[in-house]
Amino acid sequence: MMESSSQHAYEPAVSFDGGDLDCGNGLLLLIRKHIDPLERGQLLEIQSTETSVESDLPAWCRMTGNELVSWTKDGKRRSFLVSKGAFASGAMRAGPIDEALEREARQRASIQIVPVAIPASLPAPSPAPSIRPLSVMGIGSWPRPRWMLQALHDHIEGRLDDAAFQASADDAVQLAIAAQLRAGVDVVTDGEQRRDSYASFVGGLLDNCQLIPLTDLLPYVDDPQAFEQELRALDVPAADVRHPAVFGPLGRSQPLAVHEMNYVRSLTALPVKVALPGPYLLTRTMWMECVSDRAYSSREALAADVVRILREELAALLAQGATLVQFDEPVLSEVVFSGTTSQRSFMCGALSEKSDPQSELAFARSLLNAVVDGFPIDRVAVHMCRGNWTADESKAMTGDYRPLVDTLAALHVGTLFLELCTPRAGEMALLKGLPDWQRIGVGLCNQKHAHVEPLDEVLRRAERAIGLFGKERVLFNPDCGFATFADAPVSGAQIAEAKLRTLAEAAAILRERHGV
Template identity: 85%
Template structure:
């Protein structure tokens, strides 16, 4: 598109990006201003950076937005972008074009375009855990997520894009949590979760809660990879809804001035006296997800420096959850399978947008082990857990990774957590016997159903798999769960609520039989 003499339409919102380029913060500013707009409304982006002429049209094509027009006067450029497709109307045309702003010095433009850094308050002491209902052997529970009602999905999108205020969003979420908890209770679970109803996904939601972190669609990150078009094709092949899945981007020192999930726990504990489990993204997952050169390195000199702050905020959250009576806090680390099964090759797998580079598997697994152990250090091991799987963004088993736990057993055994929730029902996970090398101090949450399958597993099959686990580990160490969550990504659930409830009911029936059979 050639530049116009002036824009034919007036924007709803305008901002000056100064000399920032798309790989150095401009996209974060665009996302901040375009999200609250209605579809078809116009955003004006002013810039003095030459590369934006080529990069912004490419970003528009990849994100489904439309570059309506652009102007150029000396070094200053003005781009008019529609959120989604734009159909010009008389209403817009009647508005006079905006006057060209007075020229600014480069220093003033950069200062005005800079993303503000939020002051971070670090608590001096962490609260102590309080007692919680015990989790008995052979307890049944979900991994975490539950399919959201359609109206809850709309509320999630409206809230993230600034069209629904906090109070209205939380009210909708409260209703959705009540439905999720009631379904679990009807199924007969022993431990409940809130179904992660307030989250856009099990991990990236922290981008909307942490200080100096912003949730942006995965497509916005395409300019940061070496070959955007190839990466976009990979995401399509992996069946990833890249325009809907959001990714946390760090643009300043991380802080936790509000809880990540403590408010979720507070509400669900008011609904039940049963033990409650809360899932959090693990420190390795968050570090791999958040560390992106040209974005994160504006705030952190290295991935390790970012990881130190990730550990700090997770320790603060863990302390708060245990102090509020969480029976179990589970840290999700699915990217461990990406490390173990993709090796040292450049193969990319979509493990919740873990786009950053990784080193050799031995180094990465040691890094992941040390990060999680740093988070849980000093907390009661029986109240902390870790979950991993091989991918849960699609029902197509061929798109997820495969491999038994052999290359991971040493790392799992060295984690200072009392429970490991593991994917074990799918054949992709290999033989359960590999896990006999795990220490006696660790309980094993055994995957006894495949959440990706629409059919409900037979009671006989679940009993057979459950008895195998009891023979290998002893009834006192075994818990029962699905392989993964039923709706890891809000917009891409792998099960319906009806199927999820039926699967958990079968697990609960099997657990009742096995408790009687083994006297636990």
């Protein structure tokens, strides 16, 4: 920690008083809301009376790439001057606080609990195009253009208004859809172009929830130094990946993905699949002591609201004509396969509490089945994999489906989209005992690999699946999405399109061969 100064040598652009909040109990949420809208190099003043901030704030600055410029102490009151990003002294000397900017930041940064509205009833599903056997589709995500990544960051940090962001996203979705159509898919997704990741985007849309960078979690873990080392070891831009922080009862006053689906349906008549984070994933992600326990007495209480919100969204999606809604539950693999701490950290929930595997699997089953209860079974699905934040296979989890078959069979969903191409997933035959009413979306290409799988190799794997499950139950897909995390795509758009094209070519051959 640097020595305190008698006064700051530079004027901040924005200042706020954090009172006696510590970094693990709300102060970081306020810091994040104030600093995000600033331009890089601008200064934020944080006033505090909490002693622990003296040690925690420098660690936070180091982890997030911001810079502590100076700090002062007058009795119990402390003032910290933090630069967003690296500090450039020549550009920052002078000028009083911009009162208009300060007033706008104060309004934006106040954490206010939003009343939660619960609908009296849910809409009924509308008819939608069906999905024929041996259909080809992506799992969900598609690589974003560089300009779309910039728009995502600017929108999250308050520098790009919603209208401008949605216009950019519409353009990116058009490109993603066009690539899928060229490849010859039977079912389309919007490529998750509006999302910073497959799951955390929900935190930016729900009432009483806020997105914070993964690096902001430092004060919430038992061993900050070890966690810092873990983040450095991960092959992922941790400072760019956002994590939801709950500060009040969760509500859904705006849709999570209905607007995404409606835009896709305006572009094509093909069946549309929409992916949503599953209830177990969201609960494990959102339940963090010192954050969520101020809003919920237990993880189970939080889960009840997560289930309600996902049921509301599922009903709205099906009512608007989504053919299939897929719930992503990759953390099921973390439950049974977790090994090193760095693996657990980035499976999007391992920072939260977790009991023994059987109890966790039972909890996950109960949550998912509660979400889909009463909805058409053929229009709900689950996807799981073993980690998709890096193209390096050695950094993802390994283990066959043996400890998961009973759980998958007990899920009340009509389709399972499964990772099966990578050797890390084990032998496909272990899934032979799944119920006959469950379709199997078979991973026929590895999205992590830069090369495109040869057609004869894809055909052999597809024939193996047809022999095990029957032609009526089989669908074709990659092992996972091509860009699960916006800033860490595992494939480029050209490779993604070529892989899907090979799957479509294989499907055409197999339909003719098997009379489908």
